[in-house]
Amino acid sequence: MPSLCRECLTEFDTAPRCPSCGSPRVVAHPELFDLTIAHMDCDAFYASVEKHDNPSLEGKPVIIGGGRRGVVSTACYVARIRGVRSAMPMFQALKLCPDAVIIKPRMDAYVDASRAIRALMEELTPAIEPLSLDEAFMDLSGTTRLHGAPPAVMLARLIKRMRTELGLTGSIGLSHNKFLAKVASDLEKPHGFSVIGKGDTDAFLRDKPVRLIWGIGPAAQASLEKAGIRTFSDLLRWEQTDLVARFGSMGDRLWHLARGQDKRRVSRNAPMKSISNETTFGEDTNDPDILDGHLWRMAEKVSDRAKAKGLAGRVVTLKLKRRDHSSLTRRLSLRDPAQLADTVYRVARGLFDQVGDEGPYRLLGCGLSDLCSADQADASGDLLDPDAHKRGQAERAADAIRDRFGHDAIMKGRALR
Amino acid sequence: MKISVERGVLLKAVAQAQSVVERRNTIPILANVLIEAEGSDVTFRATDLDIEVVDKAPAQVERAGATTVSATTLHEIVRKLPDGALVSLTADSAAGRLTVEAGRSNFSLATLPKEDFPVMASSEYASNFSVPAPKLRRLFDKSKFAISTEETRYYLNGVYMHIADGDEGRALRCVATDGHRLARIDSELPEGAADMAGVIVPRKTVGELRKLLDDDEMQIAVSVSETKVRFATPDITLTSKVIDGTFPDYTRVIPAGNTRKMEVDASDFAKAVDRVATVSSERSRAVKLQLDEDRLILSVNAPDSGAAEEELAVAYADEKLEIGFNAKYLLEIASQVDRENAVFLFNSSGDPTLMREGNDLSAVYVVMPMRV
Numbered sequence: 001m002p003s004l005c006r007e008c009l010t011e012f013d014t015a016p017r018c019p020s021c022g023s024p025r026v027v028a029h030p031e032l033f034d035l036t037i038a039h040m041d042c043d044a045f046y047a048s049v050e051k052h053d054n055p056s057l058e059g060k061p062v063i064i065g066g067g068r069r070g071v072v073s074t075a076c077y078v079a080r081i082r083g084v085r086s087a088m089p090m091f092q093a094l095k096l097c098p099d100a101v102i103i104k105p106r107m108d109a110y111v112d113a114s115r116a117i118r119a120l121m122e123e124l125t126p127a128i129e130p131l132s133l134d135e136a137f138m139d140l141s142g143t144t145r146l147h148g149a150p151p152a153v154m155l156a157r158l159i160k161r162m163r164t165e166l167g168l169t170g171s172i173g174l175s176h177n178k179f180l181a182k183v184a185s186d187l188e189k190p191h192g193f194s195v196i197g198k199g200d201t202d203a204f205l206r207d208k209p210v211r212l213i214w215g216i217g218p219a220a221q222a223s224l225e226k227a228g229i230r231t232f233s234d235l236l237r238w239e240q241t242d243l244v245a246r247f248g249s250m251g252d253r254l255w256h257l258a259r260g261q262d263k264r265r266v267s268r269n270a271p272m273k274s275i276s277n278e279t280t281f282g283e284d285t286n287d288p289d290i291l292d293g294h295l296w297r298m299a300e301k302v303s304d305r306a307k308a309k310g311l312a313g314r315v316v317t318l319k320l321k322r323r324d325h326s327s328l329t330r331r332l333s334l335r336d337p338a339q340l341a342d343t344v345y346r347v348a349r350g351l352f353d354q355v356g357d358e359g360p361y362r363l364l365g366c367g368l369s370d371l372c373s374a375d376q377a378d379a380s381g382d383l384l385d386p387d388a389h390k391r392g393q394a395e396r397a398a399d400a401i402r403d404r405f406g407h408d409a410i411m412k413g414r415a416l417r
Numbered sequence: 418m419k420i421s422v423e424r425g426v427l428l429k430a431v432a433q434a435q436s437v438v439e440r441r442n443t444i445p446i447l448a449n450v451l452i453e454a455e456g457s458d459v460t461f462r463a464t465d466l467d468i469e470v471v472d473k474a475p476a477q478v479e480r481a482g483a484t485t486v487s488a489t490t491l492h493e494i495v496r497k498l499p500d501g502a503l504v505s506l507t508a509d510s511a512a513g514r515l516t517v518e519a520g521r522s523n524f525s526l527a528t529l530p531k532e533d534f535p536v537m538a539s540s541e542y543a544s545n546f547s548v549p550a551p552k553l554r555r556l557f558d559k560s561k562f563a564i565s566t567e568e569t570r571y572y573l574n575g576v577y578m579h580i581a582d583g584d585e586g587r588a589l590r591c592v593a594t595d596g597h598r599l600a601r602i603d604s605e606l607p608e609g610a611a612d613m614a615g616v617i618v619p620r621k622t623v624g625e626l627r628k629l630l631d632d633d634e635m636q637i638a639v640s641v642s643e644t645k646v647r648f649a650t651p652d653i654t655l656t657s658k659v660i661d662g663t664f665p666d667y668t669r670v671i672p673a674g675n676t677r678k679m680e681v682d683a684s685d686f687a688k689a690v691d692r693v694a695t696v697s698s699e700r701s702r703a704v705k706l707q708l709d710e711d712r713l714i715l716s717v718n719a720p721d722s723g724a725a726e727e728e729l730a731v732a733y734a735d736e737k738l739e740i741g742f743n744a745k746y747l748l749e750i751a752s753q754v755d756r757e758n759a760v761f762l763f764n765s766s767g768d769p770t771l772m773r774e775g776n777d778l779s780a781v782y783v784v785m786p787m788r789v
Binding site: 332335336347350351354379380381382383384385386389 | 568786
């Protein structure tokens with residue numbers, strides 16, 4: 001069976017250890033050198049960056065997250081052994097792991113590290129689709145002659161370079177489509193290299209639960225379970241038309257995924273579907289002034305990002321989380337796509353005023369979706385709000401000032417609440 | 418209860434009742450119509466808790482009484498019965514059934530007790546007056562297209578009916594707007610209406626009211642309180658809650674200083690707008706109007722799908738102007754014109770435009786332009 005040593009990148013035929021360097025870190029698969037779609041996922045990315053930048057953290061449990069109140073954003077593997085997980089409330093993480101070193105996220109450092117990884121990936125293929133700072137799909141089809149080595153070898157080399165040059169480890173999933181590549185990268189974390197070939201796709205999926213599918217969360221799981229669908233083999237029993245009739249477009253996707261089929265391409269610039277920002281407060285609040293300040297800042301962040309990308313959105317969403325973590329969302333479709341912070345804020349504020357819930361809340365967020373190009377944005381005014389045009393012009397003028405003198409050069413009083 | 422009613426009479430009464438009933442209902446009794454027979458009349462009462470319709474019809478009452486039954490089922494049955502049939506309704510309260518018989522057809526329907534049926538609390542109406550059906554029809558028909566569907570501004574989800582100073586003195590006025598267009602329709606002040614408090618008549622009520630106004634020369638009795646409005650013909654009474662909110666001050670929205678005047682045949686204009694808008698499939702299609710001396714060029718430019726242009730002869734003597742509008746809004750206001758030419762009064766390409774029919778100031782429309 002085609003095999004590859006992940007340490008010295010020697011290719012050989014079936015052996016428990018590398019015949020060249022003797023390492024046991026061998027990956028073997030009948031289709032190893034034929035598969036081209038990969039998913040790379042860094043291991044405990046934020047924590048690894050911190051450990052690399054500060055060697056004294058080596059061997060210590062490290063948790064990245066905001067304040068006592070926030071949630072764990074990343075836990076290093078030492079902390080994970082103690083039971084700390086991502087998205088766990090910080091107080092709970094500290095109970096499990098009182099000696100953990102808590103570090104506030106340093107996004108700039110992570111963005112830099114992510115860029116460095118991206119540069120290494122660019123050497124492999126131009127077809128890269130980043131999903132976040134620390135994971136990306138790569139399509140290495142047709143690169144074998146260019147590199148003089150099959151994708152598997154290049155990927156192993158990428159991981160090796162990430163470790164030696166950047167001090168970061170990652171896991172690779174290699175398969176024949178995006179769905180399976182992503183599933184594979186998660187199989188042997190950390191520092192894994194997993195392969196799902198065309199020949200073993202059906203056997204691999206058969207008894208796996210459907211929650212393996214990206215995008216099938218608890219709600220979708222519950223509705224599938226009502227239909228008696230828990231595993232992929234349950235899905236295989238359904239006719240395509242029945243799945244579509246019951247679950248809509250998701251049904252069609254499920255039918256194909258159940259057969260290990262996923263036609264989505266690795267696309268460099270996946271079109272953005274929504275822009276949103278949210279913030280968890282230092283302490284729960286139902287103070288209308290404080291909430292209003294948060295709402296404005298979130299609207300402004302969303303608008304800034306929309307402006308930077310030249311986008312506008314037709315749907316404004318407001319999200320609130322209550323003390324018990326239950327969340328509440330409200331949305332409104334606009335007649336004209338909006339880009340201005342003023343519009344996003346006013347719509348979200350209108351939604352907020354109609355929530356009819358006392359709070360207190362722990363989180364507030366707002367977002368824009370149903371995106372389109374910005375040249376259609378805010379095209380028609382509101383008869384009942386004749387000042388909107390002036391406020392829009394004021395906002396554009398303020399943006400010009402910020403571009404020149406920095407982001408904090410001018411701001412609304414509301415932003416200080 | 419045991420009554421016999423002619424099918425046509427029954428159909429009309431039940432149809433009005435079932436249209437008020439909400440299709441999706443969580444409270445079973447609200448899906449029902451309350452049937453009450455007494456003397457030589459039968460009344461059908463239906464409600465969605467915001468609107469109540471009471472419809473009276475002549476009937477042969479053999480045994481007085483009352484019951485409630487599914488409004489849609491009864492309506493469907495009566496609709497499918499042959500024309501001219503005599504329909505008998507017999508309630509068996511012990512069995513909880515209503516038997517519907519006509520010719521050889523026999524139906525047995527489940528009933529709910531009449532005591533469970535919510536009857537809208539009666540209220541004191543401060544203003545009572547009557548308006549001929551055609552006048553009321555004009556007031557609401559010409560304004561309802563501008564009613565907003567946006568729930569955050571719930572006070573725009575209806576027609577604001579009030580008394581105002583019109584062009585020819587005090588008038589009964591209906592205004593609706595969704596922030597993009599506005600309609601302001603006046604009618605002469607009916608006797609007894611002068612002190613009427615302004616009310617916002619909800620969209621659904623406007624739709625239900627329209628069904629009452631088919632009969633041409635009928636007088637409609639209108640009663641208004643702060644929380645309710647009632648429209649009544651001799652047979653049908655429609656009572657509705659009004660929207661609890663303040664209608665914005667629309668007067669400052671209506672431009673007074675627009676001087677650039679364009680006069681155009683409304684139907685030619687609407688057809689041309691409709692034609693050029695065909696090339697764009699966007700939700701908010703913008704039509705560009707280019708005005709020069711006695712000439713109007715309508716154009717749509719949709720980069721993804723195509724472009725269209727059409728020229729129209731108009732009366733226009735002011736300086737050149739370029740202005741854009743949402744095609745749908747332009748079509749809607751142009752189609753309000755039914756007698757004379759449409760007169761558009763523009764200011765600049767960023768300001769609201771006014772439209773009226775000839776020199777008739779009793780119906781005025783405002784539309785917001787769009788950047789093109």
